Amino acid sequence: MKKKPLPALITVIDIGTHKTVALVGQVINGKARMLSFSERRTDGVVKGTVVDLDKLHASVHEVVNDLERVTQRAVHEIYLSIAGPSVEGERVKGFVAVPAHDGKVTPRDLAEAIASAKRLEPPQGRMTMLYMRQPTLLDGRAVANPVGLQGKRLEVNFWRITMEEGNVRFRVSMVNGMSMHVREFILASHAAACAVVNDTERQGGVMVIDVGAGTTDWILYYKGHILCAGSIPVGGEHVTNDLSVALRISRDTAEDLKLRFASALHRPTDLNQTIWKDGNQGVGDQQFNRGTITQVTSLRFQEIIEFVRKDVVRNLEQIFPGHAVKFDQNFLPSGAILTGGTANLADAVEATQTVLGLPARIGQTQFDTEALRKPEYAGVVGMMVAAIEDAPPVVRRPRGTFDWLRDLFRF
């Protein structure tokens, strides 16, 4: 594969339900130096779905302005994250019978197998966004690089990510409208994983759960490759909503109480604590029982993780039909890693361990800026890592908005 020198600057933008975060990094010796960072409240997105394009446009535009102001350079191309319920993944396979007289796999065989895997069209109205590599099998054995090895039957596997066509179209046109183009889409959960998971863990088996504001995205790695990924349209906003319904308070108050007093576990001792809404005990201050708050939030958080568990099990049943793959620590020795803003909820780790029956931890990004070592920034930091790691192929300027999208096939 041809390699082109990376551009001097890499810009990644992660548009979330709650906030839009962007980073500009300069790549020196394979490491990115952060030049600029911007974070703005996202408007016009509810539950991971865009409802008001103008508002969203304004939010993203502010972020881009911030970046350009600090870096003093125009941003021309960006990496954009994709996540949420409109993103779907599935496994695609390609076979080739190795024809050569000596039974050795040639690069051409491999290319043919890949082409056959990618020949399968996505369903009507959906667009292929990414192909992520899964194990290549030579006569049923997993091999890292089959070229030059002996074998009869070569099988390549990809995790194909598709998205609703309309959803892609407006993202691209929004970015194009700001005189930039999308160099590449990155799956948000994969990005988060890039920031918080190392290769050893990925080799053994690990899952990353990115609990965002509007959606919860998960991704599962097994034997070094992505095995499956999914998304659930429930997130931190639902925790806030539950609180505001249960206590009959406004959204902002609920958000504030969530940050200060909520927990993913309900302990009977919480019932003995009474907390004040504002803390100054002045006019308009209200008292609440902390037990009520933790009860509401723990039920919701544990349910989110339970939804993830069900979704994973459903996916595993499709991938290993007939085999009863147990979703336990033997299967995923490194357990679950939580990222996203909602991972900051107190006791989130313990609750996740209980629900999944797996070891769990909060994903800490290894970033040199202290402020970005929080689970909510795993996504954007990971995008930077993924953008560098990806060794991008030659990208032509798009002839049309969509032609280049079809050229994104790579692995």
Added chain:
Amino acid sequence: MSNPAPILLVGLGGAGCSIVGRLAPALPQEVKVALIDTDATTLQNLENAEVLQIGRALTRGMGTGGEPAVGLTALEADEPQLRRILNAYPLVVLVAGLGGGTAGGAAASFAAMATEAGATVLAFATIPFSHEGERRKRQASEALTKLAAKAHGLVVVENDLLLMQVPADAPLSASFAAADEWVAGSIRALASAFMPGALVPVDSASVRSILSQVGSPTLFTCGHGEGPDAAKLAARAACESSLSYGLGTTAKVGSLFVHVAGGEKLSATEAFEVVNMVRAKFGGEVTTLVGARIKPELGDRVEVAVLGASLPPPPKPKPKGKAGKGGKVVDDQQQIFGFATEESIRRGLFGSTPFTFIDGADVDVPTYIRKSIRLATGP
């Protein structure tokens, strides 16, 4: 008025009859009781109660099987008897469980019939538990919309919310007793208003004037308190009761009827303090009626019941309601006063967004409501 009993309490359908049946022995003389159902087995023989089995030819004494259409036909078939029962009561209180067939189909027509007979109709409607299934829920919300247009006042009792009011380990009978208490509180307060010997008496016509128009958004809440600060505690309990359905913190009603009952120690000052607290919370700018009563048996306990209503919103020149999910017209005014659209109260901030279904449940509804988990009480 020559009629000895100015209030007629009607239980319609299985759930309504069972609530009224349990309530009847504890009611004062001033309340006349009537039970109406298609199912012969639910109609108990109560003393002093009118019992009417409707649609006997249609269902042969069985229930409607959950079909609202059957309930409606049954009611229409026995219209003359109903009119005889309804004759000459100034106030008719209708209790109906809207999930079933009899009440779901017939409640609105019954309210219309009573209105024609010259009565003021206050309806208590219970909404089925969410685990009773989507069909009953949908039937109930359709029936509720119809009933709201026919009754003078409509108080909605959410079974789901009721369940959260009782301790988790409470026996089944206790949770139903909670529902009874809620309805009984109001009826007792209304009956007291007509009884002679009140500390601050009100006459029946003025209570009727509160619910003067058909389709008024209605507020009902009650609470009680004990101890030295009983009056304040009771007023606070009434203001903050989670069952005071769907009323936002700023929503106010035009007319209020506040009834305070207490032991011998209850002073007029305390009673008016309660009224002030209630007014501060719920408004009552147009009229506020106060009823107070000394009941020696209450001791240091104080009970507060609040009934309020606004004039129905004037008909708009062109319907401004947003078309909600499934083309249903959502009226903003009604949402404020909580005519029990499920979406408005349960989905909270996600009220107007599309539903999100996972495993057949709308996950935007808080988890604790869907799982019917009772929350710990306030501070």
